[in-house]
Amino acid sequence: MSNGFRARLGSISTIQSARSLFPTTTVEPTTAVTFTNVEPNLIGTESTYTPSVTDSEGFLANSGLLTDDEVSDYFQQPDEDLSEMLTDLIRHTPEEPTSAKQSFLDVNIFPNPYDLDEEEFYKRHIEISKEDELFHDKLKQFFILSNAGKPIYSMNGSDEIIIGYMGVITTIISTFEENMNEEIYSISVGDMKIVALNKSPLILVSISKIAHEQPNVLLSQLNMLYNYLLSIISKPTIDRNFHNKLNYDLRRILTQLDFHNLDCLCMKMTYGLTSYDSFNYYISQLLNASLQQIKISYTARQRLNKILLDSKRMRQNSDDKETDLGADLLFSILSVNSKIVSFMKPKNHNLTNQDLTLLFSIINSSKSDISNDETSEDMWFPICMPNFNPNGFLYVFVKTIILQTTPVTITLLSSNKNSFYQIRQISNYIIHKLTKPKMLSKLTKELHESNTLAILREVPISHFIYKNKALNQFVMSDTDNSVNSVLQLSYFYNTLYHTKASQMKTIGSLNIKKFSYTRWTVDEAVITGFMLSDNNYEFYCLCNYQINSKELIGHCIKVIKWCEKNYNRLFIGNGVSFT
Amino acid sequence: MSSRKKTLLKVIILGDSGVGKTSLMQQFVNNKFSHQYKATIGADFLTKEIIIDNNKPVTLQIWDTAGQERFQSLGVAFYRGADCCVLCFDVTNEKSLNNLTSWKDEFLVQSNVSNPQDFPFIIIGNKIDVDDSKKIPSLQKKLHNITHNQLGGLNYPVFETSAKDSINVEAAFEVIAKMALQQEELNAASGGDVNDDYNDAINIHLDGESSGCGC
Numbered sequence: 001m002s003n004g005f006r007a008r009l010g011s012i013s014t015i016q017s018a019r020s021l022f023p024t025t026t027v028e029p030t031t032a033v034t035f036t037n038v039e040p041n042l043i044g045t046e047s048t049y050t051p052s053v054t055d056s057e058g059f060l061a062n063s064g065l066l067t068d069d070e071v072s073d074y075f076q077q078p079d080e081d082l083s084e085m086l087t088d089l090i091r092h093t094p095e096e097p098t099s100a101k102q103s104f105l106d107v108n109i110f111p112n113p114y115d116l117d118e119e120e121f122y123k124r125h126i127e128i129s130k131e132d133e134l135f136h137d138k139l140k141q142f143f144i145l146s147n148a149g150k151p152i153y154s155m156n157g158s159d160e161i162i163i164g165y166m167g168v169i170t171t172i173i174s175t176f177e178e179n180m181n182e183e184i185y186s187i188s189v190g191d192m193k194i195v196a197l198n199k200s201p202l203i204l205v206s207i208s209k210i211a212h213e214q215p216n217v218l219l220s221q222l223n224m225l226y227n228y229l230l231s232i233i234s235k236p237t238i239d240r241n242f243h244n245k246l247n248y249d250l251r252r253i254l255t256q257l258d259f260h261n262l263d264c265l266c267m268k269m270t271y272g273l274t275s276y277d278s279f280n281y282y283i284s285q286l287l288n289a290s291l292q293q294i295k296i297s298y299t300a301r302q303r304l305n306k307i308l309l310d311s312k313r314m315r316q317n318s319d320d321k322e323t324d325l326g327a328d329l330l331f332s333i334l335s336v337n338s339k340i341v342s343f344m345k346p347k348n349h350n351l352t353n354q355d356l357t358l359l360f361s362i363i364n365s366s367k368s369d370i371s372n373d374e375t376s377e378d379m380w381f382p383i384c385m386p387n388f389n390p391n392g393f394l395y396v397f398v399k400t401i402i403l404q405t406t407p408v409t410i411t412l413l414s415s416n417k418n419s420f421y422q423i424r425q426i427s428n429y430i431i432h433k434l435t436k437p438k439m440l441s442k443l444t445k446e447l448h449e450s451n452t453l454a455i456l457r458e459v460p461i462s463h464f465i466y467k468n469k470a471l472n473q474f475v476m477s478d479t480d481n482s483v484n485s486v487l488q489l490s491y492f493y494n495t496l497y498h499t500k501a502s503q504m505k506t507i508g509s510l511n512i513k514k515f516s517y518t519r520w521t522v523d524e525a526v527i528t529g530f531m532l533s534d535n536n537y538e539f540y541c542l543c544n545y546q547i548n549s550k551e552l553i554g555h556c557i558k559v560i561k562w563c564e565k566n567y568n569r570l571f572i573g574n575g576v577s578f579t
Numbered sequence: 580m581s582s583r584k585k586t587l588l589k590v591i592i593l594g595d596s597g598v599g600k601t602s603l604m605q606q607f608v609n610n611k612f613s614h615q616y617k618a619t620i621g622a623d624f625l626t627k628e629i630i631i632d633n634n635k636p637v638t639l640q641i642w643d644t645a646g647q648e649r650f651q652s653l654g655v656a657f658y659r660g661a662d663c664c665v666l667c668f669d670v671t672n673e674k675s676l677n678n679l680t681s682w683k684d685e686f687l688v689q690s691n692v693s694n695p696q697d698f699p700f701i702i703i704g705n706k707i708d709v710d711d712s713k714k715i716p717s718l719q720k721k722l723h724n725i726t727h728n729q730l731g732g733l734n735y736p737v738f739e740t741s742a743k744d745s746i747n748v749e750a751a752f753e754v755i756a757k758m759a760l761q762q763e764e765l766n767a768a769s770g771g772d773v774n775d776d777y778n779d780a781i782n783i784h785l786d787g788e789s790s791g792c793g794c
Contacts, residue, residue: 146660147656147659147660148589148661149589149642149660150640150660159587159626160626160628160638163587163626163638164624164625164626166624166640167624167640167642170656171657174659178655178656245693245766246691246692247763249586249587252767
């Protein structure tokens with residue numbers, strides 16, 4: 001019934017020193033190669049390799065000067081330097097792939113003090129529960145509260161159990177704020193990290209017992225939750241409600257759907273669970289709000305873009321009056337399972353990737369189940385896109401149609417709240433165009449094939465991610481969305497991402513290549529993780545066996561080349577603009 | 580509109596050190612009393628759910644503060660956004676009675692409430708179980724003087740309680756909750772929740788360079 005609280009503080013860092021806190025420590029995988037721990041080795045290799053690096057024939061020396069046409073060529077030459085550097089690190093004989101699927105518990109992603117099986121573990125430590133019984137067993141907590149200490153949202157537990165904590169949190173944060181004029185940023189107590197985000201009159205707090213979640217990751221998760229609140233009620237509404245009423249209870253204007261959406265966001269951000277787009281979302285956040293698109297031929301994408309542009313220019317004649325139907329239309333998006341197929345925007349404006357992922361999250365959770373129907377109902381709701389403009393609302397029209405078996409979602413954003421009928425007419429036009437026999441057959445065929453990336457049949461890489469840095473867009477091999485796979489993949493990629501990369505010294509080149517290599521031994525099976533990046537891309541892959549370095553690099557470069565060759569199919573670029 | 584949701588009320592307990600703030604709270608929430616005196620460090624937080632007017636569930640979030648002056652630096656965070664305030668004194672300690680006014684002033688200064696004259700306060704005189712000989716001489720008269728003082732008087736409901744013998748404690752907290760709830764409902768009726776209009780439309784100039792977004 002009651003709880004008395006005393007906060008025991010470990011190391012406390014403040015915003016001022018926040019920068020130094022960003023991933024300085026990395027999780028310890030079974031084997032990790034970082035620049036620091038291979039330093040003697042690398043210094044040695046550097047001097048050994050000097051001749052080949054200065055050699056004008058070596059691609060590293062002049063890769064910065066390559067033109068677009070040469071890009072694919074430069075990989076033709078075997079990447080000797082890289083492969084030799086890796087050979088020094090991977091001194092293992094290759095093994096046959098292990099087909100047996102290990103459990104996420106075998107990977108030791110999370111401590112398992114009670115020796116539970118997968119299902120029990122999930123129930124006790126991971127799954128969201130509003131009961132008090134398992135509150136302290138959860139690996140992750142999120143709280144949103146007012147700075148008067150009133151709870152607004154909690155991922156787990158009931159009011160009864162969290163209210164005391166809300167008091168403690170407010171007190172700690174305010175004490176720092178008022179007495180030291182500093183904002184508290186993060187506290188570490190043993191393996192536990194507590195990160196706070198002060199968005200007065202709101203406070204957001206995350207507590208994580210997950211080793212691979214770094215404070216900076218937790219902070220961006222809190223920003224995402226805050227942006228969700230802004231997207232549904234906007235900054236002015238929050239401020240107006242709290243103005244002169246510091247005791248205001250924000251829960252009064254939040255609905256059950258909002259709490260459900262917050263739950264979904266918490267699970268997505270922490271584990272990449274539990275809906276079909278959650279893992280994509282997790283990777284997108286990991287890669288700094290990168291966006292994933294649907295692979296589709298360039299001509300098909302051009303055609304879709306044209307449909308969107310044409311729909312924007314639609315006019316209607318009635319009673320001798322010509323109305324511009326698309327006058328208020330700002331953004332049009334065609335997407336399949338939250339992956340963008342085609343995107344139209346005004347010339348001077350854009351939506352950030354953060355806003356787009358948030359928009360998709362909200363659409364997904366509001367969408368009714370349409371599996372039995374050909375088309376969904378029309379949705380029309382106001383939304384504030386926090387990075388676009390935190391002070392006002394846009395109005396979203398959403399409709400999903402099923403093309404053969406693929407659900408295609410049409411999302412249209414308008415600046416005028418009274419434009420529903422006009423926007424619906426535009427949507428009808430788009431649907432009409434999409435379902436024309438020729439378009440339909442081409443599109444359904446392409447969408448059907450989009451998930452299978454041909455290149456994976458040629459290389460023994462079990463999973464990869466390729467990110468185009470300039471566009472901040474990525475492509476990723478298909479994932480089965482089982483809890484087991486998602487938890488392992490998110491852990492592997494997280495570790496790989498945060499493992500400090502070694503830099504290849506290239507003289508005279510501006511294109512700096514970095515790589516890191518990680519190996520996990522799991523119950524006699526071996527997982528190899530490899531990251532390679534330069535100024536243009538980041539590439540991450542996982543192999544479910546031990547592989548020799550030359551072979552690994554060869555495969556990776558093959559995939560990278562494939563991605564570059566298929567640039568127009570994999571990425572939508574900046575979409576299409578109207579003026 | 581808020582009826583389906585439980586109302587959460589933040590209750591602040593103030594008063595001199597040793598008047599029995601923690602004991603009152605413990606008695607109210609846990610029906611426990613301890614003879615041992617342990618000074619509160621900073622603050623303690625307790626919750627209790629009660630039903631008001633037979634059908635309104637209310638969650639009280641009780642902030643028990645330290646009476647000792649050296650903890651007063653915790654300040655604003657405690658008082659901010661309070662829904663009601665309980666001023667406590669010890670019926671055997673005249674100084675604690677005389678300090679009520681300064682506790683009230685301290686609260687109003689720190690909490691920065693919008694309508695100080697309407698803010699719900701109550702006064703609790705604790706330890707009535709103690710032998711009459713130890714009580715403040717002519718307590719009722721002195722109490723009357725304080726509550727009916729024309730200048731900034733503490734014209735609030737008074738409860739005489741015993742945390743030890745559980746006398747009047749529940750009744751006092753029920754009145755606190757009622758007063759706070761009334762205030763909350765008044766606020767809701769006058770100001771209302773700002774969420775019914777999504778009229779903050781963004782003015783987008785598609786052809787000009789002035790922009791509706793930050794990009």
